Structures are given as C-alpha cells and as structure tokens.
Amino acid sequence: MAQEGTTATRRIRMGLIGLGAAGQNHLAVLSRLPEVDLVGIADLDAALVARLGAETGVALATTDHRRILADTSIEAVAIAAADAAHFPLIMDCAAAG
Numbered sequence: 680m681a682q683e684g685t686t687a688t689r690r691i692r693m694g695l696i697g698l699g700a701a702g703q704n705h706l707a708v709l710s711r712l713p714e715v716d717l718v719g720i721a722d723l724d725a726a727l728v729a730r731l732g733a734e735t736g737v738a739l740a741t742t743d744h745r746r747i748l749a750d751t752s753i754e755a756v757a758i759a760a761a762d763a764a765h766f767p768l769i770m771d772c773a774a775a776g
C-alpha cells in the first residue's frame with residue numbers, strides 16, 4: 680500500500696518558463712500529470728501569461744521568471760523558452776538551487 684511521502688503519492692511542485700508552442704505542450708502535460716503540482720508559469724508575453732494563467736488557474740502566472748525561482752517550495756523548473764533565453768534562464772535556475 681502506498682504511504683504518504685513515497686514517490687507513489689508525493690507530488691512534485693514545478694514551475695514552467697516559456698509558454699510558446701513547446702511551452703503550451705509542456706503546460707498541457709504537466710497540468711494533467713498526477714505526480715506534478717504546477718504552481719508557477721512564466722513568459723515575457725503578458726497577454727499570453729494572463730490568458731494561460733486564467734485558463735489553468737495556476738497559483739503564480741508572471742512575466743518575471745525570477746518570481747518562480749524565489750518560491751523555495753518549487754522543486755523543479757521546466758524551461759521551454761526561446762533558444763536564446765536558455766543559458767541565462769538555466770544560470771538563474773542553478774543560482775536559485
């Protein structure tokens with residue numbers, strides 16, 4: 680029988696950065712995975728953030744990915760932003776631990 684706190688029951692708190700074509704595919708999957716609690720989404724496009732935030736009801740929808748990284752309860756972040764943004768975003772994630 681599964682116990683609380685085991686990998687069978689514990690949900691990973693995640694953020695998602697980048698909400699374009701690939702990001703929206705990630706969003707659809709991460710929103711449905713029972714193992715994932717998607718708690719933050721970010722993109723530079725404010726209108727896109729507002730629309731997807733309203734559609735998903737995610738707790739934090741922002742144009743500043745650093746707001747996701749500042750939430751120490753978030754355990755993992757998926758980066759689906761444009762290629763040129765990958766390096767600085769990865770460095771920010773690494774710095775946030």
Ligand SMILES: NC(=O)c1ccc[n+]([C@@H]2O[C@H](COP(=O)([O-])OP(=O)(O)OC[C@H]3O[C@@H](n4cnc5c(N)ncnc54)[C@H](O)[C@@H]3O)[C@@H](O)[C@H]2O)c1
Binds near residue numbers: 722760
């Ligand atoms: N589209 C696909 O089918 C597909 C498949 C495999 C891999 N990818 C990869 O996914 C990545 C994204 O591709 P895409 O097709 O979704 O591009 P896209 O142009 O549709 O979306 C990119 C998004 O990244 C956002 N963005 C850019 N800089 C950002 C930043 N600093 N913080 C937050 N958001 C930022 C943009 O506002 C945009 O909404 C690329 O690395 C691409 O190679 C895409």
